[in-house]
Amino acid sequence: MVRCLKVPLDRGEEIRSELRQKGMLDLSHTIVRDGDHLLIPIVGEAAYQGLEVKDRDLPPIPRKETDYRKLTKIPDELIGSLPSSFDVIGDVAIMKLDEPLFPHAEDIADALMEANGRLRSVALDQGVKGEFRVRDLKLLRGETDLSSIHTEYGVVMEVDPSLAYFNPRLSRERMRVAELVREGEVVVDMFAGVGPFPLMICRHSKPAHVFAIDMNPDAVELMKSNILRNRLDDRITAINDDARDAMRSLPELDRVIMNLPHISEEFIFHALHKLKAGGMIHLYKIIERDDLVSFQNRIISIAESSGRNVDIDGIQELKTYSPTMSVYCFDIRC
Ligand SMILES: C[S@@+](CC[C@H](N)C(=O)[O-])C[C@H]1O[C@@H](n2cnc3c(N)ncnc32)[C@H](O)[C@@H]1O
Incomplete structure (x- = not known):
């Protein structure tokens, strides 16, 4: 059972964001509709703004894997060579890879996009070159236009x-x-x-x-x-x-x-x-x-x-x- 607040539909977003700001929103369970009300899961016992408190069985929110290294499908012996960080410019990720990972670059890019829903493209960084110091990039996944905000x-x-x-x-x-x-x-x-x-x-x-x-x-x-x-x-x-x-x-x-x-x-x-x-x-x-x-x-x-x-x-x-x-x-x- 999960403790919830019964909130009129037209106040749902207002109350949800207030609860979130105060750290009272239970982020591990789904908000559900109950007639003309929402049941918003909360942490702790506290009542809020005189709203009715109920105990209900709410579905848990499935946890999304955010570490791309756990989503890659590359041989186990190469996992240790995966970079722990990469650059994100706007919604474009730029990653450097060691040579043994090159044959798996596209799979790695897929994992990165799966773990980071806001990425639009992933490119391989092959070094900064020339007088203008521009990166030599190879698109691995996503849109070819790499401009972003x-x-x-x-x-x-x-x-x-x-x-x-x-x-x-x-x-x-x-x-x-x-x-x-x-x-x-x-x-x-x-x-x-x-x-x-x-x-x-x-x-x-x-x-x-x-x-x-x-x-x-x-x-x-x-x-x-x-x-x-x-x-x-x-x-x-x-x-x-x-x-x-x-x-x-x-x-x-x-x-x-x-x-x-x-x-x-x-x-x-x-x-x-x-x-x-x-x-x-x-x-x-x-x-x-x-x-x-x-x-x-x-x-x-x-x-x-x-x-x-x-x-x-x-x-x-x-x-x-x-x-x-x-x-x-x-x-x-x-
Ligand atoms: C390392 S980048 C730095 C860019 C910027 N300061 C930043 O932090 O993002 C160096 C820049 O210097 C420019 N550059 C190289 N030689 C130059 C020169 N002689 N006169 C003016 N700009 C030059 C390149 O085009 C490049 O954009």
Whole structure:
């Protein structure tokens, strides 16, 4: 027997959502109709809003398996190699697989879609390639159009991982940087992609203006539509150009974001040239964990050769890249 509240039909949704918010809804049993009332299962003994309480035999809600690894039909010896996590961009999942799993990739994608009802497509990530850093994706299941709407910290973005770089795992880092921006700052993102840093900064802080540069025309098209979607067209300027050229025509800057992790440091000169004294660079870099100190010294000497003094204010280790390498953010104060 399950304890239920007898609720008039026209108040069903209102009471159900109130019970859910208060943690009083029994999520393991089905709500059933009883004439012109609903019987809503509750946890505990408490009555609610003077509604009649009844004990009834309600059907249990079958539990859906949410761990895709338990739904795959691959040989047992390979199960341990299945990735425990994967990226979800909007309603598209992107997964990396070890080579022995390649012949089973479609079956794995089926399991992923079965376990995650909101997925529209699953693609295999074959690495980030080329100057535009776009992922080489192989569609495994679902629709071929991989563009979708992705939301992070209240910012709504159209993202298409087959056309432009986007990494959902950097959302917390974007928020960290956004929270550092003070009112009235002029900011540039030299490698802005579809615009997640500029959008997050304007959504959560009050810069005077953010310039967002990217060389990939598809990324800039998506960024422009994202700026409009978030009604930030008076505060962000999207520029489709090589950052080295675009930086020349910008005003003096308080903050520069440099997220091109294989070669960011090659562009430091262009950032330092425009940075105000006291300004900050957030430089993203993939390096060997053992090379942290030598990389800091390298930044300092590149700055000195440009006639600027810099201090490393902080270093964040953002994610593992390989057994010996990680992606870091260096906060460089000029
Ligand atoms: C790693 S992605 C970062 C995108 C974005 N900051 C993000 O977090 O999603 C690097 C971006 O830099 C762009 N890029 C590469 N070289 C560039 C250059 N010389 N000038 C401007 N953009 C460049 C690529 O097209 C790519 O979108």
